[in-house]
Amino acid sequence: MNRRSVLASLVLPLVASLAIGAGAQAANPKLKIGFVGVTSGPAAAWGISNVRSMQARAVWLNEIGGVKIGGKTYDIEIVTFDDQKDPKRAIAGMEKMAQEGIRYVVGPNVDDGAAAVRPVAEQNGIIYFPYAFPKALYSPPASNAVLGMVASYQSGPAIYKHLKENKGVKTIAFISANESDPLSQRADGIAAAKALGLKIVSDSVTYQVDTTDFTPVITPVIRTNPDLLVLSGVAPANAPQIIRSARELGFKGLISTETAQDATVLMEGAGKLADGFISVGGASTPEIASDAMKEFVARYTKMFGEYNDESNTKVYALEYIIETLKANPAAIDDVKAFKKTMDTFSAPNPYMKGDAKLKYVGSSSFGQRRQIAVPLVVNEFRGGKFETLFVAEVD
Template sequence: MTTRTARGSAFHPPAPLTRRAILAGTAAAAVAGHAGSALAQETLKIGVLGTITGPGATWGLGIDGGARIAADEVNARGGLKVGGKAYKVEIVSYDDQYRAAAAVTAINRLIGPDGVRFVLGPIGSASLLAIKPITEREKVLLFTASWSAEVLKDSRYIFRVGPTTQEFAPATVAWLKQNRPQVKRVATLSANDETGWNSQRIQKAAYAAGGLEIVAAEHFERQQNDFRALLTKLLAARPDSIELDTTPPPTAGLVVRQAREQGFKGGFTKFGGFDVAELVRTAGADNAEGVIGILLGDPASAEWAKLQQAYARHHSNAMGDFVVPFYDSARLLFHAIEASGTVTDSDKVVAALEKSAPFRGAVGELTWGGKAAYGVDHQIYGPVFLTEIVKGKGNVIGKVALV
């Protein structure tokens, strides 16, 4: 497992840390003394585990960026105030490459040598489900964006930072039916893994419940970049629209471009993991025109502009919407740590988190939910923004509140 600080663009991975830096980071304790402040100041390490490189890099860099922005803010006001001490927050990032084995290696490193008790990420369901037995046993808190229905079941220390297909699919399908009445026949395309299987199942049910016909449903491999044969099968079913589901944004752009090259004139929706800049980059602005998806923030808002400016201090790629929920989640975590009065007792921090809602987030009020579906109210509920690509830019065309 390569240790990375996730500096640099999503598609030009940063150089590995030097041997000196790796040894220094490994040797550092999770809580190390510092002198010279009014309160005794120490360092609290917060882990980031995400897909920093590859097609899903915009998501992993979003986790890292959101965490670093929140850490910058809390450090600027003197650090976390806990038990008569001020803790400077340090972010420690690892790349799981969207692979379960790499995630296991990374979480063992975070819990072991790094001494981390709180982790933001991962994204992939395979990664999350692989590390879940470890983190639950060790009482390590995870703030994940993984969409599998199994994520929150039988868990005490996992919180999901944003809505999944389970929460928003009925609303997005209803919007599509009302606002795009020409769409009657839909084909779906999803990744061939736990995330894709679960999300496609929910999408298909939502489309069917909304009165739209699913005429084809296919899966692809995460590293795939040639979709012509697969698209030949999809297009033979004569869909009016193709649902791109949880396909990583750069990959989704390739699908859009190759479908257009094969003569597809219909629409595209991507109700999951939307990123305008990356989709346009690989599809081309003309091909991406009219693609509709959902974002977890409004690119035209003052809050987005503020986060974008702060994000640019850490990464050079265009900011994606994953920054928003992970920024808010880091702030929630910091609030709970201070309220619980501990940086080591996970159960007290969990209890403080559960009492923290409603919480004012970057895009509005955040609340906890999910018990009916998952058995525990560890699912953050907040608004999502329906967004259409127009002339290469994301244009918000609606807002859906999830309660």
């Protein structure tokens, strides 16, 4: 090696590192937002729609120069952790977020995971946005969890009431997976049905979460011939199979669920047999979607190849975190400031037409504002897509 090449080998890396350093100085500081939830297995669609919504929105925000919070502009970085729907892994995920100094986390997606991470979140000063329904997570003395969607005990009564008044439903049956979320949603559904004076004809049949053939499971329920069959907390992977089995066994009544579903999955799995299936939709419809929502859908589809209707709801959590931090920049490192701001926070809702607002709700269900306000959209599946049955608001 001659002197020139030795010099070049010493100088070039130095110049390169200086250039990279200068580039790094020019970039915005990162604001890390976490995700801990399920992105593998039968319920993967729930968590993946979260992650992809956050990533699509983060890329979009970073493209337009970042987010200005208290005079400083940040790029958004999404840090994800797959808890595999296992509470132990959810705890590990939340601990990872704490180690990385992340204050705001979206998820977990299910009840036991959300309950399991509570001590970690509270000890480490993390605000988290679960998609789980236990009231204890959101009611005092708990204060770090913010429900990221409409709960089954809020949507269930609205759906049953609508079907009782408009479709003449008098008898109802429930079927659920044998795990905590669906069972608690079934209990909420039974209570709501009783309160409405509906006759419950079957409420004991459950199935293993990894069931692949539902015909033997659902046969005893179909024999009770209910007006309405409720699939409590059904995972998107299971809904088309249960619907198909029920219809093939000759069930003519209505079928509904309080969880969000995916139109493509329903069409592929059950086809026309899924026509008339009622579910809670993503928090948007063509009638209420703003241009920003349409652009979000287009960007998401471009990034990931296929849109998920659930992301109409899942897009909101990150938006609430960022807008609340904008409203009170001190909250960027201080979740107490965040909590204080939640009581009075209000900002324009970019995803809805008109003068809709982002605001924290939940006073009537939890005794404090620990739920994000998203529209309750109830859909009916027909001809391969969801049609809006009705839209409501929740507090």
